[in-house]
Amino acid sequence: MKTCLVVDDSSVVRKIARRILEGLAFTVIEAEDGAKAVEACKVAMPDAVLLDWNMPVMDGFEFLIELRRMPGGDVPKVVFCTTENGIDHISRALNAGANEYIMKPFDKDIVAAKFQEVGLLALDVPTEA
Amino acid sequence: MTPPDYEYLRKLLKDHSGLDLSADKQYLIESRLLPLARKCGLSGIPDLVTKVRGGSSSHIAQVVEAMTTNETFFFRDKVPFDHFRDTMMPEILKARAARRSVRIWCAAGSTGQEPYSLAMCLKEMSTALAGWRVEIVATDLSQEVLEKSKAGIYSQFEVQRGLPIQMLVKYFKQSGEFWQVNPELRAMVQHRQLNLLHDFSQLGAFDIIFCRNVLIYFDQDTKINIFNRLARLVEADGFLVLGAAETVVGLTDTFKPVPERRGLYRPNAARAAAAGAVMPRVAAAAAGR
Incomplete structure (x- = not known):
């Protein structure tokens, strides 16, 4: 089973994300800010990180920079999931090594589509109209 | 909804x-027509059916539009676009090397996600296509849907379903909560209103026809009729792409499946020759190419 680290300072968002990701057969680990996420990655690198941008202590962007410098930190697929929906933020995230980007609000379809996009999920059976 | 109303609407739509x-x-019907009834300022579906039974042509048109508009998203099903990039276009690039033009038809273009997905694929191979004339014709039954496609404006929700973020950054311009396809991409797509039940030979010949997730709504005779007319429009070495739940098998031998390429079909050469089905490139000649 693949693991996904959910990093968000809102416990409500973490709970929603957990439900969606468990539905997609991921084991979910939670962190409430970037610093706690770094600690979690030192214990074990996850396969995926669903990452909020604005958080206290260490924000998502700082975490991403830190992660990509860690040994094995190039492995996890990082999918931002944030209300920061401006093209400038998206470009910064991609340049810093993010793999995908979700603009909140999000739902299961969007998470599944983005996770498929970066190869974390097998393709669905094609949808019927 | 009463059974007679349902039967009436079924026949009307047919x-x-x-x-x-x-x-x-x-x-x-209920899930699609209730929002429409509200939009028309009516109390519910019974009132809408009354208007339609009364012969109100605007209400009839709106009912047909509401029922035939299908959900779509960028790079829907993904695989057909992989086939487009890895199988169809490489062949077309070779076969049309002298003519340097490619014509593609999205026969159920809907709100534009499919034609713009193809336009993005083509942009990604722009080096190979330098100096080529590239034409994507998007048709749909619904004028309202075509207007949306022409505008190329999508909600944040729509651009997150199927569209890789790099493509969004590269080919869209943000405007508040909405994202618009950039003008260069929009210029690659022509829009025309078209009912597949009617003659479409005036569109001219195509190298590739995408006709996905629309034929499933037609009965068998109608499907066969449409396949036969599509066969007259696709070049002898061209391609037809159908939706995941669709096939020609058991319906017609004017097309044959491409082995190991699900959803992909080619005109059946033997059959086409017998029927004299290969069309000259009427539109291309008319356009002075």
């Missing part, structure tokens, strides 16, 4: 669009 609803699709 006559106007070829949409062939089975007897158990009340829920579909």
Whole structure:
């Protein structure tokens, strides 16, 4: 089973994300800010990180920079999931090594589509109209 | 909805669009027509049916539109676009090297996600296509849907379903909560209103036809009729792409499946020659190419 680290300072968002990701057969680990996420990655690198941008202590962007410098930190697929929906933020995230980007609000379809996009999920059976 | 109303709408939709609803699709009609009734300022579906029965052509048109508009998203099903990039275009690039033009038809272009997905694929191979004339014709039954496609404006929700973020950054311009396809991409797509039940030979010949997730709504005879007419429009070495739940097998031998390329078909050369089906490139000649 693949693991996904959910990093968000809102416990409500973490709970929603957990439900969606468990539905997609991921084991979910939670962190409430970037610093706690770094600690979690030192214990074990996850396969995926669903990452909020604005958080206290260490924000998502700082975490991403830190992660990509860690040994094995190039492995996890990082999918931002944030209300920061401006093209400038998206470009910064991609340049810093993010793999995908979700603009909140999000739902299961969007998470599944983005996770498929970066190869974390097998393709669905094609949808019927 | 009363059974007579349902039967009435079924027949109306069949006559106007070829949409062939089975007897158990009340829920579909209700879910699509209730929002329409509200939009028209009516109290509910019974009032809407009354208007339609009364012969109100604007209400009839709106009912047909509401029922035939299908959900779509960028790079829907993904695989057909992989086939487009890895199988169809490499062949077309070779076969049309002298002519340096490619014509593609999205026969159920809907709100534009499919034609713009193809336009993005083509942009990604722009080095190979330098100096080529590239044409994407998007048709749909619904004028309202075509207007949306032409504008190329999508909600944040729509651009997150199927569209890789790099493509969004590269080919869209943000405007508040909405994202618009950039002008260069929009210029690659021509829009025309078209009912597949009617003659479409005036569109001219195509190298590739995408006709996905629309034929499933038609009855068998209508499907066969459309396949035969599509066969006259696709170049002898061209391609037809159908939706995941669709096939020509058991319906017609004018097309044959491409082995190991699900959803992909080619004109059946033997059959086409017998029927004299290969069309000259009428539109291309008319356009002075």
